[in-house]
Amino acid sequence: MPTIYNVSHITNILSSTIQRNILVQGEVEILTDGPSNAFYLINKSNKLRCFIPKGVMAPPLEQGQVVVIDGKITLFFSFSQYQITVSDIQVNGVNAKAFDVTEISNKISKLVAKKPELQNIRIQGKVLAVFSAAVSNWDLCDVGGPPELQIKCVRSGSISSPVQVGNNVCVRGNVSIYPSQSRYQIDVTGVDPITENSTEQCQCPGCAQCTSANHQCNRPREIANFESCARCLPRPPDELYELCPECYAMSPDHETKVADAVYAYFHELQVNGFSPYREYQIQFGARNGIADVVLADGNGSFAAIAECKGAGYVGHGIEQLKSYLSATDTRFGIFANTAEPKDWKFYENRGANCIPEIDLSKFKEGVGEGITTRERLRDEIRDLKGEITAGLENQKSELMDAVEQITQTEHNLTERTSDLTQQIETLENYKSELHKEIHRKLDNLLEEKMQKLERPLSDMKIELQKRGIKNWFKNLFSKENE
Numbered sequence: 001m002p003t004i005y006n007v008s009h010i011t012n013i014l015s016s017t018i019q020r021n022i023l024v025q026g027e028v029e030i031l032t033d034g035p036s037n038a039f040y041l042i043n044k045s046n047k048l049r050c051f052i053p054k055g056v057m058a059p060p061l062e063q064g065q066v067v068v069i070d071g072k073i074t075l076f077f078s079f080s081q082y083q084i085t086v087s088d089i090q091v092n093g094v095n096a097k098a099f100d101v102t103e104i105s106n107k108i109s110k111l112v113a114k115k116p117e118l119q120n121i122r123i124q125g126k127v128l129a130v131f132s133a134a135v136s137n138w139d140l141c142d143v144g145g146p147p148e149l150q151i152k153c154v155r156s157g158s159i160s161s162p163v164q165v166g167n168n169v170c171v172r173g174n175v176s177i178y179p180s181q182s183r184y185q186i187d188v189t190g191v192d193p194i195t196e197n198s199t200e201q202c203q204c205p206g207c208a209q210c211t212s213a214n215h216q217c218n219r220p221r222e223i224a225n226f227e228s229c230a231r232c233l234p235r236p237p238d239e240l241y242e243l244c245p246e247c248y249a250m251s252p253d254h255e256t257k258v259a260d261a262v263y264a265y266f267h268e269l270q271v272n273g274f275s276p277y278r279e280y281q282i283q284f285g286a287r288n289g290i291a292d293v294v295l296a297d298g299n300g301s302f303a304a305i306a307e308c309k310g311a312g313y314v315g316h317g318i319e320q321l322k323s324y325l326s327a328t329d330t331r332f333g334i335f336a337n338t339a340e341p342k343d344w345k346f347y348e349n350r351g352a353n354c355i356p357e358i359d360l361s362k363f364k365e366g367v368g369e370g371i372t373t374r375e376r377l378r379d380e381i382r383d384l385k386g387e388i389t390a391g392l393e394n395q396k397s398e399l400m401d402a403v404e405q406i407t408q409t410e411h412n413l414t415e416r417t418s419d420l421t422q423q424i425e426t427l428e429n430y431k432s433e434l435h436k437e438i439h440r441k442l443d444n445l446l447e448e449k450m451q452k453l454e455r456p457l458s459d460m461k462i463e464l465q466k467r468g469i470k471n472w473f474k475n476l477f478s479k480e481n482e
Contacts, residue, residue: 105179255310
C-alpha cells in the first residue's frame with residue numbers, strides 16, 4: 001500500500017532535510033512589495049530569500065549591495081519558499097568561507113533529491129489557488145488545515161478537471177527546488193480526485209490522541225481512490241511525538257501555537273519593565289542563536305527564556321534551552337511542547353551549569369522576586385550613581401580650584417624668577433664695574449706711592465754711590481740702633 005502524505009508532513013520532512021547553519025554571500029535585491037524585514041540575495045539567475053527576525057540588529061541595505069549573511073536555512077510556509085533566517089549581516093564584505101547563492105541552491109537541490117521520502121510521493125490536500133489557464137501551477141494546503149501552510153504544485157502541460165479551487169485531490173510527484181524563485185515545489189506527474197461519498201471503512205487504529213475519548217481528529221476521513229486515511233500517515237522521526245502528523249498540524253500543540261501560548265503567558269505575567277518577544281537573537285560567543293520566546297527589557301536583560309517544540313516533541317530542546325540560559329546568565333527558563341502551562345517544564349539557572357527543574361509556583365515566585373530584586377538593584381545603582389556623580393563633581397570642583405591655585409602660584413613664581421634674573425644680571429653688571437673701579441684705584445694708588453718713593457730712592461742711590469755700600473749699611477744699622 002503506497003504511503004499517503006499531507007502538506008504539513010512533507011513540510012516537516014523538507015524542513016528537517018535542509019535546515020542547517022550557513023554562510024552565504026551575494027547581491028541584495030530589495031523587495032518592492034514585501035515586508036521590510038525581508039529581501040533577496042541574488043547570484044546569476046538564482047535567488048535566496050532572506051528574513052531578519054525581530055531582535056536581530058541589521059544595517060540598512062541598498063539595492064545591489066554585496067553582503068555576507070550568517071544564518072539558518074528555514075522554510076517560509078506561506079509562499080512555499082525556502083529562506084535564510086538571518087542572525088548576522090556583514091555589509092560590503094567578502095568572506096572566503098562563504099558560499100554564493102548558486103552553490104547554496106545546488107546544495108539544497110541535492111539534499112532534496114537524495115531524500116527518499118520526498119521522491120515519488122503521494123500528497124493529499126485541498127487546491128487553494130490556480131495560477132494558469134492551462135492548470136499547470138497551483139497551491140495545495142491540508143484539507144481542513146491552515147491555508148498559510150501550503151506547497152506549490154507545478155506540472156509541465158495541462159491536466160484534467162480535478163485541479164479547481166476548493167477541490168480535494170491526491171497529487172503524485174517529486175519535491176524539488178526552483179532556485180530562481182527561492183521556492184520548493186512538487187513536480188507533478190499526476191493528480192487523482194478524492195470523492196466525498198466513499199463508503200469504504202478505514203481500519204487504521206490511529207495514534208493515542210486520535211483514539212482517546214476526549215480528542216477526535218478534525219480532519220475529514222476521505223478515502224476514495226486510495227486505501228489510507230489521515231491516521232495512517234507515517235509518524236514523525238522522534239519517538240516522543242504523541243500525535244500523528246494530521247493531528248499535529250491541527251492541534252493546539254502545533255509548535256507555532258505553543259509559542260503563541262508562551263508569548264501570551266509572558267504577557268499575562270505583566271512584569272514591570274519587561275515584555276515578551278518572538279524569535280529573539282541570543283549571542284553564543286562568536287555565533288548567534290534564535291530563542292523562540294523571551295521576556296526581556298529594553299536593555300537586553302532577560303527575565304526568562306522559552307524554547308518551544310510541537311506536539312510533545314522534545315529532541316534537543318531542553319539542552320538548547322539550557323545553553324541559552326548559560327550563555328545569557330538568565331535565571332529562569334521554560335521548555336514547552338504543549339499549549340498548556342501546567343504541562344511545561346520550568347528550570348532555574350543556579351550557575352556553574354547547574355540548571356535543575358522547578359515547579360510552576362516557584363517559577364512565578366522566582367521571576368517576580370528576580371524582577372523586584374533587579375528593579376531594586378537598578379534603583380540602588382541609580383542612587384549610587386547619583387552619589388558618585390555628585391562626589392565626582394565636588395572633587396572635580398576642588399581639583400579645578402587647586403589647579404587654578406597652582407596655576408596662579410606658577411605665574412607668581414614665573415614673575416618672581418624673572419625679577420630675580422634681572423636682579424642677578426644687575427648685580428653681575430655692578431660686580432663687573434666694581435672690579436674695574438678697584439683695579440683703577442689700585443693702579444692710581446700704586447702710581448701715587450711710586451711717585452712718593454721715586455725721590456728717596458734717587459737720593460739713596462746717590463748716597464750709596466758716594467759712601468759705598470759698606471758705609472751705608474753701617475750707617476743704616478746705627479740709625480736703627482738709635
